Amino acid sequence: MARIKILVIDDELIVRESLIGWLKKEGYEVRGAEGGRRALEMLKEQDYDLAFLDFKMPDMNGIEVLGHIKGSYPQTLVVMITAYGSVENAVEAMKLGANDYLMKPFEPEQLMLLVEKLLQQKKIIDENLLLKAQAAEQTRYQDLIGASPCMQELFGLIEEVARVDSPVLLRGETGTGKELVAKAIHAKSPRRYGPFIPINCGAFSESLLESELFGHETGDFTGATRGKKGRIEMSRGGTLFLDEVGEIPLKMQVDLLRVLQEKTFHRVGGNTNVEVDFRLVSATHRDLTKEIERGVFRQDFYFRLNVIEIEIPPLRRREEDIPLLARHFLERFRRETNQPVAGIREDALKMLQLYDWPGNVRELENAIERTVVLAKGRYLTGEDFEFLFRSSGEEAIPRSLQDMEKHHIDRILKLCHGNISKAAGILEINRTTLHNKIKKYNLRISR
């Protein structure tokens, strides 16, 4: 078990030393800070379970330090200590989140009981965090993460769809995790011991795509010196995942339709029938019915693909999942990059929930990776994610203060989809003031 870490913050050397000495004899790992600034630096370097904090210090007063600790390191319990003790001081500190207080000098029994009580409290807090983490685990389905009703519904649908062998068409915006859903269907299906073969149909030219899908024979016709199995053949007994199926050229749609109907095909340049046995899952970010209207997608092929349709929700429709996903990616990138990032602050999570995420989960993943790599402190804060809201060139235009205010209110209103209460909360003004400003600047509320 990790040793309990305690930080003693007091400018008086004798107080610091005697408290450190006593706590060390209890077997705790104890360090001392001679002032508030030093303490904040030390808190940046490592987590502490408990901090003893003096009220009066020359460089920073204890209440100020308490505010920093409670704002940035809420898991650290704080005991205020004072020699100048007054009930008012203690009450103020408790209101600001101090967990207890002591007046110097304390009775030996009082100190012992207080430390025991607080460490018990800390244990409960840590257990709660663990339970939360375990609850978050339950929001995982294969590699998909989501506690929101729409994701829970999706997990249920995957479970049902996996049991049958019918083709599935996944619809969702870029970055929503279509391939992960396809993999989850495969992993839950009776074909899970067979291969999962993905192909991004939008990533190949027409001739290459044909060769990739159907394979080819050696010979003069193909110009190939060696025969090659295509993805269709490779997916025997498993699942073939056609990503960006809307990008498949019309001619090849006919060939694929034939494969789906007849369960056989020829390699390019070959004339031997190859039998196939796979489950087809395809995905698109396009509205294929519109593509049919435009004449670039075959209706009969569409009907073949779309026996079961699953829509994957965009991230903006499941903003309650953003903290879960952010923490998941943070954990992953922290391990991958070995950056000393311990967590993400509430203000940062709120900011992430405000953003629209046009690139969906992939964009969130990239944003977290970027902030972890560039992180300056041990915790990611709202400031680290400001880049999401910055449009290029915005800073270059000189503006008046009034212009800036108008622009800022307009942007927050858009971010909040016209929700006045939410926008007023972020702007830290009341609703009436916001209404007055909207009228003054003649702003439009778009929902």
Add this chain to the structure above:
Amino acid sequence: MDEKRADAGGPLGLVPMGRPGELALRIVAANLQGMLRLPVDILSPLEVPEEAFFPRRRQYDAGVILRYLGELDLPAHPRLLGVTHLDLCIPILTYVFGEAQLGGRAAVVSTFRLRQGQGKAQVSMERFYERLAKVALHEVAHTFSLYHCENARCLMAFSPALDRLDEIGLVFCDRCEYMLRQASQGVGG
């Protein structure tokens, strides 16, 4: 306990500070020798340093006494235990029965509060000496880097008050006994 501890870094020097009483010193020495197999020399008395006095609290800072003992030029005695009749405290605590440098050279114990019984009554001399021996063993064990023990019956349990001190036995728990043996072997090389 094995015999090795007897050689662990040389004899412990028992330093009378003020008027702890001749018998108190002999009892402390006997218990240290018996329990820790540590040879003990009773050294010449020394005054408690003046700077240890807390005028406002009319007590003596055990931390200052420890520093004073720790710096004494007594090379034959790698460990020193001060025994005093004066009331000890540390800046953060209203009183202490004793204090020690964790893994260091010096420890100090006070007889001042150890006679107290229920209300204004005093405990028997037998109980008083038993208390003194417990505090002395506890503090000296700290100099061998032993922490406080969670076993409420062990000599290394923290006793914030006399009733708690009376509840513990005059014995180390198996774990502390083992740690003490390891630590003293390490010191004795």
